Amino acid sequence: MAVFPLPQLEDNAVLLPSSQTNSTQPQLCDVWRDIQGAHNWNGLLDPMVPNLKAEALRYGNLAQLCYNAFDGKSYSKNYGTCYHSKRDLFNKMGMSESGYKVTKYVYANTNLLNKVFGEKPKDQGVWLGFIAVCTDPNEIRRLGRRDIVIAWRGTQTAEGWIEDLRDILIPTRLSYRCKRTGAAGATVNISSRDLVVSDIERLIQVYEKEMDNLSIIFTGHSLGAALATLSAYDIKQMLCTKHNFHQIPVTVFAFASPRVGNLAFAKRGEEIGVKVLRFVNKRDLVPKVPGVCMNDNVGCLSKLLQWLPWTYFHVGVELPLHNNSPFIQHTHNLAYFHNLELYLHLPDGYVGSKQPFSWSGRDQALDAYI
Known part of the structure; x- marks a missing residue:
């Protein structure tokens, strides 16, 4: 946060980035496009520059918030909802200084169990995450732009785990009336997709005058x-197609992501400019699926058979994380290496692939999160 007070601004006012100081480390406001992947993070990952590490952890904390704020207790009368209102979410979760305001909650129905057991789905579905926009003048100046973030929760319900078992690819379609499906249960149904698209469209219209200093960030863990x-x-x-606002950067900070599509999906994402940075724990199995036999690791054969409905390719840039922290447990519990808090602990101490772990004081008692 900036130290000096700023004049009060309306939500749609523009704050220009401050000038770069003589510090050896450039200010985020001056390099934010590089941090968001404008050049595919070339030269920023090994060693990892401090600005990128700080931003990745900041977005990772928002993904963790989605887990912590979700009522996943099946016996609860509010099962499947968020513990807090949109207005109170950041305050109640200890992030009152984030500088963001929640604009929309995102919900989705899980239909597989309904088909099996004949249960009636919830009217709006279960809570999956939120959309928020940066409104604090100090934070806007620090970031160098107005930031819109969409954070998604991973699997926490029995229904969700069953959905995750589905791994047959189906075509993607850009239509307000169709289901948006990728793979491995990664389904954005009509309800949640419309919520996201409509709110992003609304926010772009609100901040249209800030088009050159606006970013859209997605983050999430696992599913x-x-x-x-x-x-x-x-x-x-x-x-790109409807608004011709292609200059707005769209970035994903993905933690423990499975594969989500085929080669054509990956190439199309690159063509339209989606930037994806995937954090991968080398001992985690989830980023290795689906596509156990046919995937991007089997070279030319997978490209020849990419038309099959189970041939998967990863997207974006991968940052492999080594379990070289002295606080890591020696365990055969595979769930331990998939845990989001571990995924935040490892990059926090990561300097480079050939450099020792440098602990900064974050969550050394990792067994508390398993």
């Missing part, structure tokens, strides 16, 4: 990372 990738593709396609 949430897959949903973030699909949603980013959807929004960027919409920006």
